[in-house]
Amino acid sequence: MFNNTMSKDFYKILEVSRSASEEEIRKAFKKLARxxxxxxxxxxxxxxxxxxxxxxxxxVLSNPEKRKKYDTFGNADFEGFPGGGGPSYSYNPFGGGGGGFRSTGNINPEDLGDIFGDLFTGFTGRAQQGQGRGRRQRRPAGFDFGGAATGETRGKDLTxxxxxxxxxxxxGCEKQMRLPNGVMFKVKIPPGVTSESKIRLAGQGEPGYNGGSGGDLYIHRHIRSHPIFKRxxxxxxxxxxITIMEALEGAKVKVPTVDGPVELKIPAESQSGQKLRLKGKGVSNPKExxxxxxxIVLQVKVPEGLSGAQIAELxxxxxxxxxxxxxxxxL
Structure with a gap:
């Protein structure tokens, strides 16, 4: 419990002016709380x-009645007003029986929900919390804003x-990642993964509260495009x-593959848009x-810069x- 609250300048603590609006106070609180x-x-x-x-x-400042009393009786003991007692706070970082931050005061759960959503951003800047893209839990699981401990609660999933x-x-490859709690771990990416697939790490999401199990961590993969290969x-x-002569006469040329360059035989009189197959040089499918x-899609290139005499000869x-x-x- 905080005593002698009025010896503190709440406006100064929140870094706002005395004429600050409710929205300005709320934004200042969220910024500093993060x-x-x-x-x-x-x-x-x-x-x-x-x-x-x-x-x-x-x-105090988010409650119009409390704020009015604070502004009027700036040198009085704020806890002396009826119904004006300061909030009680305790913090247990995801441990013990009571869960994390608890408040018996007047703080809006949605304000804290926004803050807790932002605490669990990470890795690539597209972190998500909950089940859908961009969703944030409105009340952190296990947090009782009335002061009473909640029951056993499973931690939220993180994405x-x-x-x-x-x-x-x-x-395929191995990637090193950092969990929200600071723990480093390696993720093994199997060959042939797609952006639609995802990895589930059981129990590696938000911690549970009051003995509840941890949520899961889902890793969605975003695969960057390649300038040469298309899947x-x-x-x-x-x-x-290929050149006109390679298309007319046929040729042996080197072509890029995901395993490195290989030699390919181009048949004589090949046409632009014609497809040639390299068997077994695609994507591995471990499941199947x-x-x-x-x-290989042939693209016959017409030479540029020919003279009038050369074009006439052709x-x-x-x-x-x-x-x-x-x-x-x-036609």
């Missing part, structure tokens, strides 16, 4: 005391997004530019114990041999 919350400053007694003072100030390079997703299911597609193929050579490429379209 900064000094014990979960963000484990073991820091000064931060914990600062957090209590901020909460105490907000309890994080993990960025992967295209080839990391194809071949279609378990298959890989690559557009390969198969591997997809890679398809016309002479190709005269009567080109046919009508749009004949099948009845």
């Amino acid at each position: 900064k000094y919350h014990p979960d963000m400053n484990p073991g820091d007694k000064k931060a914990e005391e600062k957090f209590k003072g901020i909460s105490e100030a907000y309890d 994080f997004s993990l960025d992967l390079d295209f080839l990391e997703a194809i071949h 279609e299911g378990d298959n890989i597609e690559v557009e390969l530019p 114990k198969t591997r997809g193929d890679q398809y 016309k002479k050579i190709l005269s009567g041999k080109e046919g009508n490429p749009r004949g099948k379209m009845n």
